[in-house]
Amino acid sequence: MSATAAARAIVTALAAAGVRDVVVSPGSRSAPFAYAVAGAEEAGWLRAHVRLDERGAGFMAVGLARAAHRGGAPRPVAVVTTSGTAVANLHPAVLEASHSGLPLVLVTADRPHEFRGTGANQTTTQSGIFGPAVRAALDLPAGVPAAAVPGHVTRLVAAALGTISSDPGPVHLNVALREPLAPPDRWVPGRLPAGVPVTPPAPPPPLTLAAGLRTVVVAGDGAGAAAAAVARAGGWPLLAEPTSGARLPGAIVHYQALLAAGLGERAERVVVFGHPTLSRPVSALLARADAEVVVVGAGPRWTDVAGVATAVAGAVAPEPPAASDRRWAEAWQRADADLEDGWEPSGLEGAARLLWGTAGAAPLVLGSSNVVRAVDMAARPAPVRAHANRGLAGIDGTLATAIGLAAGVGTPVRAVVGDLTFLHDAGSLARGATEPAVDLQVVVLNDGGGGIFASLEYGAHPDRATFRRFFTTPQAVDLAPLARAYGGRHTLAELPALARLGPPGPGSGLHVVEVPIDVAEFVRSRRRLVARALDVVARHLTAGSQDS
Structure with missing residues (x-):
């Protein structure tokens, strides 16, 4: 042949x-x-x-x-x-x-x-x-x-x-392939032939989850709406990452801070969907050997980093919630509401909340590092369809992924990324002169380098020169001419102006919106929130939730 x-x-x-x-x-x-x-x-x-x-x-x-x-x-x-x-x-x-x-x-x-x-x-x-x-x-x-x-x-x-x-x-x-490589004639295919049907095996029956155990549902990346449905059916708190597809009304917003403050230590069972990757408090929760850890996943690559899973099931079916289940969920809801009341988000968290809330029907692509974590800490539960490359959580390919998503769904897409994520994949904005354009709004939360490292142990190291050169690696690039070189528009917007930024519309093409961000403020905000959470959790535990 x-x-x-x-x-x-x-x-x-x-x-x-x-x-x-x-x-x-x-x-x-x-x-x-x-x-x-x-x-x-x-x-x-x-x-x-x-x-x-x-x-x-x-x-x-x-x-x-x-x-x-x-x-x-x-x-x-x-x-x-x-x-x-x-x-x-x-x-x-x-x-x-x-x-x-x-x-x-x-x-x-x-x-x-x-x-x-x-x-x-x-x-x-x-x-x-x-x-x-x-x-x-x-x-x-x-x-x-x-x-x-x-x-x-x-x-x-x-x-x-x-x-x-x-x-x-x-x-x-x-x-x-051997030469010749050029075809001898023009191929005109006829009707598409039928493929060979491949029938999947029947799914196993769901695992029944008994009521009465203090249970939390963790929804990681790609968990899907099933996680929210299980939390609803069991009457349990839902801790949903923004790209889980389950951060729907009823989910706990400030779950990271509440876990860091110790509220999760009282959980007797953890039900895990998807691939959680965003916080150390969640990792600690999933590593508890003194609680039931039920992992829900249809395939062989389930998430159980610590090796403590007590059950793995393709699906689960909660029994109707007991009164203690409702009290447990209410304790989480009250603590979350108390944390929200009076919370003053940093500029990054405020931008994240606003960009999540104003995405409208546009699919949302989130960059790794601080961006997706800020959204996780700030986004109110809403039916936003958010995507991120959390398989290996790298910053590479984020813009190309957003372009592919826009081409696939046929609608405008909003991408929210950091400055390094943008620069790492800026070449993907190049479009062939004969290729159709997509409508892509790229919001660059520019914190002047790899701000994620400021929240890790390296951020407190006294050798600031090494930290700046080898970790944050700020780049000497002007984003405005770069955006124009790829046929796009560029807008430099301060945080207050984000409130006037609408979702991308049909025919809008490439629009790069650059927003300067103070990453140090974000780090301080996270610490303040955890400190407040310690007080909130202590008050709720002493106010009668011990029997929850």
């Missing part, structure tokens, strides 16, 4: 298996795929997205996969690259997709097997390059029979979706 025939067969099989978005980075060895994807797009089988940089392409695919998951019907997203370093540049996105359970199909063009290990140009060992980060990998030799392609692709897509394994994530299809 020629390189052109192989590419057409693989693209056909991908589309038949449910792939509707393919991100392509340009290259020579991958040329047969470029032509095949273009033909499939013209036939209406899928959408193509062309990105210059493979790292940005990988994270755009992450955003597209998040968009499909947001719609309730996870779909695999394919990424096509040429050979050599292009493949390695996918690795950060592959790791994020692996730890977030996102179904990416990595299609990498390669030299024929006889060129490997000979010193041939742009030839390296691509097979197995992603190691255990992929759920499955296949190295297709040049000239593989066409009849074998659909079965291989079906198996890979099923592995990416976790249809059988309940363990979704990226898969790797490495394809050796």
Whole structure:
């Protein structure tokens, strides 16, 4: 089978298996795929997205996969690259997709097997390059029979979706292609063939959770609305991170401070959904060996860092709440309300609360480090659909993820990031002259470097020069001309002006809003809140909640 025939067969099989978005980075060895994807797009089988940089392409695919998951019907997203370093540049996105359970199909063009290990140009060992980060990998030799392609692709897509394994994530299809690489004719695909149906196993029955135990529900990243439903059904406090999909009315806003003040020490059971990553108090709660820790997750990669889980279940069903359950939940609600009353947020927390509350229907993408933590500390419960790359919690690829999300949902998106997160991925704002623009509002909370380190032990170290140079690493970059270079608008806004910033609208294009932030104020605010929480928790415990 020629390189052109192989590419057409693989693209056909991908589309038949449910792939509707393919991100392509340009290259020579991958040329047969470029032509095949273009033909499939013209036939209406899928959408193509062309990105210059493979790292940005990988994270755009992450955003597209998040968009499909947001719609309730996870779909695999394919990424096509040429050979050599292009493949390695996918690795950060592959790791994020692996730890977030996102179904990416990595299609990498390669030299024929006889060129490997000979010193041939742009030839390296691509097979197995992603190691255990992929759920499955296949190295297709040049000239593989066409009849074998659909079965291989079906198996890979099923592995990416976790249809059988309940363990979704990226898969790797490495394809050796011999010259000629340019097609001899124009491909005009006909009707899309039907894919091979793969039926998942039946889910197990839910685990029943008895009433009467002081229980808290922790909803980490990607937990979903099921966490809120369980907390509601059991009458239990809900501690929901902003990207959990469960920070809905009734959730505890200041749960981090209340945990740090010791209210969680009275919990007898912790029910965990998703992937909690944002606070040490939550990590300490999940590490308690003197409480039941029930982890809810359908797949094999459940969160149990301390190894103390007493049960792991695909789903749970609480018994109707007892009176003691209600008293326990009311104690948390009262303590949360007392903390909120008179709380004076820092500028970062105030901005986070405002940007969360004014997102409207626009999906919200949150950068790592201080941004997502400030939102976690300040955001009032509301049906905001927030996303963040919390699989490995890196700052790389955040803007590309937001662009992919915007392309996937077809609506404007607001991204809130720090200055280093913005600069780390600014190249992803580059758009090909023939590619459609997305409507993306990027709010840069500029604290002059890596402010997250100020809240860690290094922030109190007396060697301030080393701290500034090696940790916060402030950058000498003017964001205004940078934004304009990528075809966007730039607005420098002080904190009071944020109240007038509406959500991004259709046709707004790229708008970078830069907001100066004092990170030291944020650190002081966190400490003041915990000090107040100690007083609040002590008062509530002595006021009669001991029997809760």
